[in-house]
Amino acid sequence: MNPPEFFEDFEIGASRLTPARTITEADIVFHAGHSGDFMPHHTDAEFCKSQPFEKIIAHGTMTFAIAIGLTVSSQPLNPNGMSYGYNKIRYPRPVFAGDTIKVKVSVLSKEDHPKQLDHGIVVEAKEVINQNGEVVMYAEHLIIVKKRNG
């Protein structure tokens, strides 16, 4: 089955699952340096011992970046789509080094673009799921997609 290309091809409720990736200590160290976010929750194991989870947790911004990476690398580039932004990013559970995450991408809703008649806006839900089947991140991704008959 080909991935959807035009606005008309996106079916509400359709979903796919990306490959998975194991998050490592190295990823967290690398992300701290790359983002400049050295919050003790991510870089100070002694501090974390006093916290509810008792160990270092991954940056939310890293889970987000890797989730998008998993999503875009597992499907051919759609030349008719353009990322417009995100709504409602939530982190219901932490991600730890050693967790393996994948992304369930579902078409949540679609509507006409308010200004561009030949485009629509597709909202994809991106649920990041760990090896225990728990959702660790949720995001709604807005994509502007060309209409086939626009």
Next chain:
Amino acid sequence: MNPPEFFEDFEIGASRLTPARTITEADIVFHAGHSGDFMPHHTDAEFCKSQPFEKIIAHGTMTFAIAIGLTVSSQPLNPNGMSYGYNKIRYPRPVFAGDTIKVKVSVLSKEDHPKQLDHGIVVEAKEVINQNGEVVMYAEHLIIVKKRNG
């Protein structure tokens, strides 16, 4: 002036500006590898010549991660606050290698937490601004903050 610590300390409209950071080609290359997002807009200079901006653009997820990095590293950790998620992330303009970005953090709104009486939810607007004063990213950050007299 001390940074706000309790829910009551956040004043709607108050704002601060973070230090700035220059985004480099190396950052984009690192981020592609770290996130696994090798979309041609970020890694293929020849493809980009055919695109509206004619050159490689930074990943939105990187701008987001670095913006949060600038935000958290420029103020002491608030032990009474906990990031809850984001609403409405938008990317009105691209970021290119060589651009220098900083973040304007403003208190947008605050409300009681629906379930935890002793906490409130503060919404901070995070505007990422380039060296020309243009907004390149906008995000609304939800923070759960303890009430002083909660």
Next chain:
Amino acid sequence: MNPPEFFEDFEIGASRLTPARTITEADIVFHAGHSGDFMPHHTDAEFCKSQPFEKIIAHGTMTFAIAIGLTVSSQPLNPNGMSYGYNKIRYPRPVFAGDTIKVKVSVLSKEDHPKQLDHGIVVEAKEVINQNGEVVMYAEHLIIVKKRNG
């Protein structure tokens, strides 16, 4: 068209082209550190001024690694194939920072596996091609592939 899955599906002469990736100064710096190969051809711009190409050239081992990365990331994983090794890696031209490379993957030959009756060996030619259409690396990749009716 689905990618070949079983030995029988590989057609001699069939070929595909991967997406492209721009090699940057950062890649060469990163690879020097990661591999530990700090030969002056890759890390000493002053030395290079005295050499035929007059500038820093990419490591052959990096071109190889990125070529394989482009190859495996642009097609679904074939659960019936297993990389066995390479023959005849050549570097007819140098790669410089700023070059954009892609890989042409062609089925060069196929033969029965000498010991495993239910498998065959497929040899894929991997030609790494720069933005000028020049071949900068050539490799023959040996893949052991399950037979459908093996």
Next chain:
Amino acid sequence: MNPPEFFEDFEIGASRLTPARTITEADIVFHAGHSGDFMPHHTDAEFCKSQPFEKIIAHGTMTFAIAIGLTVSSQPLNPNGMSYGYNKIRYPRPVFAGDTIKVKVSVLSKEDHPKQLDHGIVVEAKEVINQNGEVVMYAEHLIIVKKRNG
């Protein structure tokens, strides 16, 4: 004893052993990102549990790059030699995070260069050996070397 410099100095059967290097989880994570090769054998620990080795294995391209790094960094640069390519790269055993590898470099054969009378071709065998003395990679490296009396 000085390392060989001219074609005449290479003695068939002569060998040397490089220093060793421990391959870490961080190396595999870096290499996945740098090469863009996120095959589940290298990045998905859950997938690997179902595979023969039951854990993540290092990329063959990384073992190759690090082996060459160990080789070139443990001997002075020979200004009279130029890498021409490789023949017959094989991976008889996997490399895991925690393994410590070194390279045995041996002169396998030498012959006149077919076109350049004042140069010869030296073939060096590069055997990558782990901490248990097992060969994990084998490569034949072709080096074009100036003749002293060419």
Next chain:
Amino acid sequence: MNPPEFFEDFEIGASRLTPARTITEADIVFHAGHSGDFMPHHTDAEFCKSQPFEKIIAHGTMTFAIAIGLTVSSQPLNPNGMSYGYNKIRYPRPVFAGDTIKVKVSVLSKEDHPKQLDHGIVVEAKEVINQNGEVVMYAEHLIIVKKRNG
């Protein structure tokens, strides 16, 4: 309390403690590649088994760099100060992956600048302390600071 700004503001004996950071295997691997220092004490776990500490130790240059990073990132930039150099760097104990270090910064001494009448030289002691309270690095940092009434 504001951090000292002018030469006159530095009080001998005053001290502060930075946030802490856990040193990881990934940090040591990064630093080896970044610095090019692949001494077996830092990269060869088998060699280290024969050494007094029996495991890989962090590079002294990395402990130094991270200590300075912790120091500068935990206080606003002082526009009136300029780093002049260091005296007497010592490493009384090794740092291992898993250790969590922080820096105690103390004003050790201050004197007039020999040539610039409107500046003085402040010497800060930087003691890097691990999770057991042991000093693992000691450095004396020379800072040229403007006088308020210079």
Next chain:
Amino acid sequence: MNPPEFFEDFEIGASRLTPARTITEADIVFHAGHSGDFMPHHTDAEFCKSQPFEKIIAHGTMTFAIAIGLTVSSQPLNPNGMSYGYNKIRYPRPVFAGDTIKVKVSVLSKEDHPKQLDHGIVVEAKEVINQNGEVVMYAEHLIIVKKRNG
């Protein structure tokens, strides 16, 4: 000529020059993240325009780490020597992206170890020199070395 091995082998005034390495923008970006030192002199090109050198300068801690890397990687490990610390690190000139540095290592002085009769202390001067022959860093390295007849 073999490198000195025992205390007696070090001759005051003897010197050697390491290979050179070009410092890149990527190195500075990488070092900022690795060390956590995001001072604007190293990461904010707009800020730097207002400073005396008008462009980003390399971290002193990076020049130090790379200088030591060049030093140790260009000579076999001396099993009889142990780094004890440094005295008097100075940075007379800045290092910029694009500069190529090498290290002149000279034996500055030697003396008996105050407590260990069978060891001495050798002080090596390490001068980091850029492509214009200017000294950009100076350090005195203290090495405890076994005596041959100790």
